[in-house]
Amino acid sequence: MKHFLLVFFLFPILVFSQVNLEKAQQLFDDGKFEQAKPVFEALLKKNPSNIKIMEYLGDIAGRTKDWDEALSYYGKLKKIKPSEADFYFKYGGVLGMKALEVNRFKALGMIDEVRSNFEKAIQLNPKHIEARWALIELNLQLPGILGGSEKKAIKYSNELLQISSVDGYLSRGHIEEYFKRYTKAEQLYKKAITVGNSKKTYQKLANLYANKMKSPEKAQAVLEEFKKKNEN
Numbered sequence: 001m002k003h004f005l006l007v008f009f010l011f012p013i014l015v016f017s018q019v020n021l022e023k024a025q026q027l028f029d030d031g032k033f034e035q036a037k038p039v040f041e042a043l044l045k046k047n048p049s050n051i052k053i054m055e056y057l058g059d060i061a062g063r064t065k066d067w068d069e070a071l072s073y074y075g076k077l078k079k080i081k082p083s084e085a086d087f088y089f090k091y092g093g094v095l096g097m098k099a100l101e102v103n104r105f106k107a108l109g110m111i112d113e114v115r116s117n118f119e120k121a122i123q124l125n126p127k128h129i130e131a132r133w134a135l136i137e138l139n140l141q142l143p144g145i146l147g148g149s150e151k152k153a154i155k156y157s158n159e160l161l162q163i164s165s166v167d168g169y170l171s172r173g174h175i176e177e178y179f180k181r182y183t184k185a186e187q188l189y190k191k192a193i194t195v196g197n198s199k200k201t202y203q204k205l206a207n208l209y210a211n212k213m214k215s216p217e218k219a220q221a222v223l224e225e226f227k228k229k230n231e232n
Contacts, residue, residue, distance in 0.1 A: 023039060036056070036060060070094040071095060085125035086121070129163060132157075133156075139152040139156070173208075202222055
């Protein structure tokens, strides 16, 4: 009888919480982060150990460029669930974004932590695609004296090729494009199109033609080809 009464009284609360969670998730999916945030915060007060709600709040902070708040949430999530690769990836990504906005001296002291979080994500999930993309970009953007390296970027691109061939070709094409080896980049993006046949692969080749190889007519032809293939 007591158990029945407990369920009876708690049921409206549980339903109310579920409705609010669904509302908050919909607001988030619609990009209405400022509206979603207080709903998630209210839910977190009622359930302070809810990992998913904390992750949503961290994602909102990241989307709205509140780096410190995002780091706070992701840092807590890493401690609560140290086996979850995505929390390290997100923490490293936000820390990297913060490093772009602080003075150069302070940013230098953050680079190793950014890298180590991405590497930890890969250690926990050997097939983590996004962490490898992040490490490729980090190695391209950093000067050699700070650990940047084309060789390291290619290493992660080769790993991507083994996990996802389309990401492998796109990432290697990105590396070639970064170093202005446009003909090689063109070949790799074409391979990505053959394998993936996605809007992203066509867009990368079109952007290369339009922005780097100064061939707007080729860019238009690529986009028309994608449109034609996906008409039906």
